[in-house]
């Protein structure tokens with residue numbers, strides 16, 4: 001059976017991009033066919049300026065949303081990264097395996113460090129070393145598959161390189177994982193700026209649909225989405241990125257039933273397309289929002305899921321991380 005690891009960092013309220021690019025597939029496919037671990041990767045949220053109370057709140061909210069979306073603790077392991085020390089223990093060994101140049105080449109590092117500098121902030125060292133921690137998240141569990149949106153594919157490539165290098169230098173220790181991208185909506189774009197990805201930590205929020213937005217807010221954001229200067233509905237990511245984004249969202253909400261280019265043929269105006277996208281997104285999120293409210297009323301249940309998940313994750317990760325410690329030359333504790 002395949003082993004899967006995937007996570008989301010609590011840097012903002014979860015978005016439609018997080019759902020269509022990751023969570024939907026975890027729920028509908030991954031937890032049923034593989035030994036799957038899903039994680040709120042809270043340590044990654046510390047790589048940029050943050051408010052401690054907000055990170056705590058968002059971590060809990062993300063875990064609750066995972067459950068609300070349909071992750072089942074009897075089928076998968078759901079936990080919080082900082083509850084399992086093996087992640088940081090292994091990350092250090094991987095920092096000792098990676099090079100400075102490899103880390104600096106990461107597109108996300110370039111983009112996020114530029115953003116921090118542009119707003120007068122300083123760039124944390126952990127933003128640079130983030131991919132080593134992400135590699136540790138994956139390699140600690142011997143995961144062979146990592147479901148991600150395409151913005152994370154480069155980090156999974158680096159994880160593969162580090163696993164291969166470590167195995168060659170210190171002996172076979174890690175499984176070499178591969179990224180698995182969703183068939184549609186691998187990159188949901190911002191509704192107001194279809195050249196940028198819909199990202200949960202972006203300051204301008206009018207183009208971002210959050211999973212917990214009220215139905216009328218969702219509708220408003222979608223009806224105001226930037227389209228293109230023409231009026232014809234075609235699926236053309238280059239020439240009509242706004243319309244293409246809406247068609248991809250529609251296809252993904254309908255479970256991949258009908259490709260974006262086929263759906264385009266059914267519309268003669270942007271308004272009709274937007275209305276259908278709004279209806280589809282509102283219907284998709286309705287049960288999730290309802291279940292989220294129920295779970296918020298039962299915090300002990302969420303606590304218990306996270307406690308049991310961390311215990312299972314620890315038991316899975318510890319032997320492999322201990323092996324890596326011995327293999328790289330560290331003396332076993334006496």
Ligand code: AQP
Pocket residue numbers: 007008009010011012015017018019020021022147148149150151152185186187188189197198199200201202
């Ligand atoms: N817009 C998106 N379209 C498709 N997939 C997406 N993902 C994120 N945004 C989109 C996927 O969601 C998972 C969680 O990602 P993450 O939280 O670890 O980091 P991220 O990719 O950097 O997500 P965000 O929302 O953009 O956060 P910020 O704004 O903090 O950087 C991943 O599988 C990701 O591919």
